[in-house]
Amino acid sequence: MQDKLDQLKARLARISDLRRAASVLSWDQETHMPPGGVQARAEHLGTLRGLAHELFITDEVGMLLDDLQPYAEQLPYDSDEASLIRVMRREYDKAVRVPVAWVEQNARTTSLAHHTWVQAKNRNQFSLFQDDLARVVDLQKQWAEYFAPYDNIYDPLLDRYERSLDTAQVSAVFAGMKPALVELVQAIAERADAVDDSLLRRPLDAQRQLAFGQVLSARLGYDYQRGRLDVSAHPFTSGFSPGDVRITTLVDPDNFFRCVKSSIHEAGHAMHGQNLKPSLFRTGLDWGAGMAIGESQSRFYENIIGRSRAFWAYFLPTMKAIFAPLLDDVALEPFYRAINKVEPSLIRVKADEVTYGLHIVLRFELEDDLLNGRVAVADLPQEWNARMEAYLGIVPPTDTDGVLQDVHWSSGMFGYFPDYQLGSLFAVQLWEAMQRDLPAISGDIAAGRFEGVLGWLREHVMQHGRKFTLPELSERVTGVPLSWEPYVHYVREKMGEIYGF
Ligand SMILES: [Zn+2]
Numbered sequence: 001m002q003d004k005l006d007q008l009k010a011r012l013a014r015i016s017d018l019r020r021a022a023s024v025l026s027w028d029q030e031t032h033m034p035p036g037g038v039q040a041r042a043e044h045l046g047t048l049r050g051l052a053h054e055l056f057i058t059d060e061v062g063m064l065l066d067d068l069q070p071y072a073e074q075l076p077y078d079s080d081e082a083s084l085i086r087v088m089r090r091e092y093d094k095a096v097r098v099p100v101a102w103v104e105q106n107a108r109t110t111s112l113a114h115h116t117w118v119q120a121k122n123r124n125q126f127s128l129f130q131d132d133l134a135r136v137v138d139l140q141k142q143w144a145e146y147f148a149p150y151d152n153i154y155d156p157l158l159d160r161y162e163r164s165l166d167t168a169q170v171s172a173v174f175a176g177m178k179p180a181l182v183e184l185v186q187a188i189a190e191r192a193d194a195v196d197d198s199l200l201r202r203p204l205d206a207q208r209q210l211a212f213g214q215v216l217s218a219r220l221g222y223d224y225q226r227g228r229l230d231v232s233a234h235p236f237t238s239g240f241s242p243g244d245v246r247i248t249t250l251v252d253p254d255n256f257f258r259c260v261k262s263s264i265h266e267a268g269h270a271m272h273g274q275n276l277k278p279s280l281f282r283t284g285l286d287w288g289a290g291m292a293i294g295e296s297q298s299r300f301y302e303n304i305i306g307r308s309r310a311f312w313a314y315f316l317p318t319m320k321a322i323f324a325p326l327l328d329d330v331a332l333e334p335f336y337r338a339i340n341k342v343e344p345s346l347i348r349v350k351a352d353e354v355t356y357g358l359h360i361v362l363r364f365e366l367e368d369d370l371l372n373g374r375v376a377v378a379d380l381p382q383e384w385n386a387r388m389e390a391y392l393g394i395v396p397p398t399d400t401d402g403v404l405q406d407v408h409w410s411s412g413m414f415g416y417f418p419d420y421q422l423g424s425l426f427a428v429q430l431w432e433a434m435q436r437d438l439p440a441i442s443g444d445i446a447a448g449r450f451e452g453v454l455g456w457l458r459e460h461v462m463q464h465g466r467k468f469t470l471p472e473l474s475e476r477v478t479g480v481p482l483s484w485e486p487y488v489h490y491v492r493e494k495m496g497e498i499y500g501f
Helices: 002-031 035-056 059-074 080-095 100-123 127-145 155-161 167-189 206-220 257-274 291-305 309-323 332-339 355-371 377-392 417-437 441-446 451-460 470-478 485-499
Strands: 229-231 237-241 244-249
Touching: 002 035, 002 059, 002 080, 002 237, 002 244, 035 080, 035 100, 059 080, 100 127, 127 155, 127 355, 127 377, 155 167, 167 355, 167 377, 167 417, 167 485, 206 229, 206 244, 206 257, 206 309, 237 257, 244 257, 257 291, 257 451, 291 417, 291 451, 291 470, 309 332, 309 441, 355 377, 355 417, 417 441, 417 451, 417 470, 417 485, 441 451
Parallel strands: 229 244
Antiparallel strands: 237 244
């Protein structure tokens, strides 16, 4: 049996190499490639990704997985070998259902749709994007059909980004969370003047913003011997091996905290990649976890650590020194309050910890309605605006600030948005479990000792790669299922203290 396992691993290693090589090309495209490279790069990526897909869906891989099934069933469920066979079996059974023709058609359609989305967004004209978006939506519906029967056509799409997650589960979680957040936003709106965040809008030098992002990420445990920081319009993390996980961040001249939080967020993703168990590398369990598990790590660092009083008690002097003399007069309390200001806003990526969840609920409900035919593509702008008014009390003045703001739909990424918020919820559950295991952890953070946080996350989450689903990991680490309640409790307590209710 060891021989068959070795054969499977050898095949998966080659597939992993092709995917990693494609990731290097994508990273280059987003950071350093000249505009003239776009066309050829699309071909390079198409070829590499196509080859990886072809190698994976061969009969030989299927037969090896068949042969190894009885062996996997004798092993402990959480062993590396059983997990590898279990997860790859599922991936394989899904991959073979999707015709190569669909993959090619989807690549072409989304490539064009991305182009028209950029134009429509720049010109504030949804109609420019509408027909292409309709084609993208049709392709996603077609893709879902390859996985029929399903309870909800949205289920296969959700499963694409976080396996085993379905519409009913997400609906149940969001149904509990939504009214609590709406109520909290209203309570805070009545005390909106209690927090002043104008100090965040002091114009600060871009190079110093980057330098500070580098200091923060390094102190948290992101290893620059195995990574690097660059600038991109949309921050992201790319991992090629545990020895090379790179991050990008953005610089916003109007709000330096955006660079801070992006740097910390991406460092969270990157530490996840750097702390993978080495033996999982090149096995197929190493492509990062599901999207919600991945976001739980980045949001843990961004929100629970990076927006905490303890963290800034330690880092405020460093921040002042780096930006001296422009922040010399800033004290801890006003700064802590400023970075936690809750304010309904139009743009998801700029949202605070409370309203962010409502931005996600809006997209989740709209995607569900769209795929089920309850909302037509042409009606999206009006639907978007009506729901923004209902949940956040504001109406976007333009579609650029509304339905056109996110890149995801042009790329066919329906089913992705919920994972951002599920990651935020799970992060709070992890924080509660961490505090139980490490009662002195807040004191450690305030003293600039971050090894305990990283060590705990490594042991319980990061090292496992893709071995476990989100529900499995939640049960293993916290002893309870994924739940919205700890998150709502956390933001209510935190904002209650800041806003005085
Ligand atoms: Zn992220």
